Amino acid sequence: MSCTPVTVTAPDGAALTACTHGGHVLGWVPVGGAQRLWLSPTAECGPGRAIRGGVPVIFPQFAGRGPLPKHGFARDRAWQRVDGCPAGTWAATLRDDEQTRALWPYAFELRLTATVAAQELTIDLEVRNDGAQPFEFTAALHGYLVVRDPHAELAGLGGLHAQDNARPEPADDGDPVWLGAPGESVPALQPRDVSLLGATDPVDLVDGTLGRLTLTAEAFTDRVVWNPGPGHGLADVPAGAEAGFVCVEAARLTPVTLPAGATWTGRQTLRAEPSVAL
Known part of the structure; x- marks a missing residue:
């Protein structure tokens, strides 16, 4: 069953949990630490349904920026697990089929590889063009990071121009949004849905209970920050959760043009620095 969770453990004890529905990393526990990925207790899984929490894969369209269903189709389809991965690594692939080609008429293969060791979780998303013509895509790894400290802050985004994702044309419509002054941290738990283009520096989630969590990335040239806030009305996020x-x-929000036969790979790394209290 594509919705059945599987846990893989590295030789040092770091562990991740994933399922093939959506090529989805559901959980991650670094060595000696606590769970760092949030998964909704009311998450749904199955054909056409996206799992709420963990790290959903966004492809080939981010949000509603195009004609496809919101966030594309990769996150709500069954992938195929890759056998023979080393300890601490989980991988899965998704290939085009009749249903995907009805939405997006291209031949492709996605491969997601997640690896844990010590205090790090690394996720690689590989996109291969298996067709005879180039195609364009956008992509993101939509990580839900656990917050325990109500005063947790985000560092590394201050002074950057942020786009309001609620607008139909966020790059050109309306005034820019700012997440604080340069070098300034901002509250993590604040209702927002913004994209930051060209945000390539590390982003830190500083939680007084859990410790620091640092996100870095390669080939993903942008960042997105989202929290629905109270009164959100999302059926799969319990009130207060x-x-x-x-x-x-x-994220990669400026479209990538991938030639026939070519491959693009983006990498996201999360590194935990636990609180002394842990």
């Missing part, structure tokens, strides 16, 4: 996470995403 939004105070337990913030989404900080490695």
